[in-house]
Amino acid sequence: MPLSRISKEVVGLLLIALFIFLFFFIDSINLTHLKSVIPKSWLNVNTIFLSIFFEAIPFVLIGVFISAFIQTFISEDTLKKVFPKNYLLAIIPAALIGLIFPVCECAIVPIVRRLIKKGMPLHVGMVVLVSTPIINPVVFASTYYAFSTFPSMTYYRLGLAGFVSVVIGLIVYFLYGNRDVLRESKKPEKHHHGTHHVHRSRWQETLYHASDEFFDTGKFLLIGAFVASLFQTFFDRSFLMGIASDIHLSPLVMMGFGYVLSICSEADAFIASSLSHTFSVPSLLAFLVFGPMIDFKNTLMLFAYFKKGFVIGFICIVVAVVYLSVVYVPILFIGIR
Template structure:
């Protein structure tokens, strides 16, 4: 059956409306952070060493759970508040996976397949490793290029140093209603700014969904097992699923190896069409290419290694009762 305008509109609206509530939530959280979070406050709480700081950033999703769409807005405000770029990248990549809601939904999706804990452990573990490694790579780039990696709307303002002979003038306390207005203004600005690129990403995702079906990917992975992992990675990029629901889609591929499903579940919340366009409002092209290259290579290598470990140990990597033929 030929693709129709209805198919395109259905796919477009499903991606857009799935992501929009989280963008709204992220914009509101960003407004609160901008108004109430003191400059450099989070930086003073982090360890001085880069690796522990990045590792803390990777697990911030346990305290501040957020979908990948909303987390971009929040991360931009955290950057302006002085949180190191490496920590923000680790939080942005791992936060949509390492949080209670996604962990529970992943376990529920694979519970009937008898591999729920296995899938949760692999998804969380690989996400943590990839997020930390990418954060460290970005830290090396930041040491060389500094805030040139960020857009003007994202780069933190320059630190103002008071004259030694002049006392610091404290900012007068604003009335509550004025502060509420500041939060609304910031949230509305961030929402409009990000929504433009979310809509463009939804259009691209809808076109991809019309011409590339899940059945085609499953046939390729069944007939060409070595292509299963990159095929599922490609599907994750074009489908633009929410991290709270993608586990149920992955679970529907009952005859696919665990390694290919993990590739789908780890890459999707870190990199898809709508996220790439949303990243352009935060990062310069150099940093976007660095993040995308690092994430794709790590997911591919780690999932291939996982597949080989399953083969060497004799595990099937399939749900209970499933076979490849």
């Protein structure tokens, strides 16, 4: 195993241990001296940051361990057995597969690639790719907890994600059929099922998968929580309110925010909740639905595993469907703004 991979796994395991320790014992650490020398505005940043971060961490830990377990113990052939033979009927269970096999947005890309190589229709694979990171029990729980004062957001998110996933699947089916859009990549697949070394048990491999994924996930959560806390503390409220009040611009801004931050779907609800006093429900839904489907990190993976023309077309489809859905579907069917 390369030294860099070993170092990453060790750091990931140490971070898991550190975050568990801080989660239970942060209140016992004496920060009185630091509070006397740090400006009040930065103390506010610190408070918001820690609030977002430590609320999200338990769900991230649950998510990475479930995802790692599935990577190690569940084969793609098992997943394929869930889907009916009919191309169009298969879209529905594909949109709901995350309820049984919850996998994060970075791990799902190589899994979908392998499923397509084994004969899964392209459009069904794309539905699995966009739906699984959102429509799963861990994301349901984290969103419900993050929006405890507005629990309907949880159902709006999962319902809209299901609707969007089905529409994306139908568009991909009619535009691309079942043509070959995979590229032969020399890049090794990071989350490959069954690649554990002979001297490791499957449970050891699960632990290492979890630490590796937690390392990747944790850094994006750190960045997202920090940016959100800076937004709330230093950003010009009048400017933010100007963007948020524009029902056509604000969803695009929040979609861009979700794309750049690349926060995992188990934690992004806490970032959205911290902005709920500024942005409308459709704008928050744009962030919560688009980010897990397409973000910066899984775009790189899509270009590694699929042909460039298809990836560009697929991203355009997702952008258009999500934007039109969050702008018009909530207004027409839910009555929210």
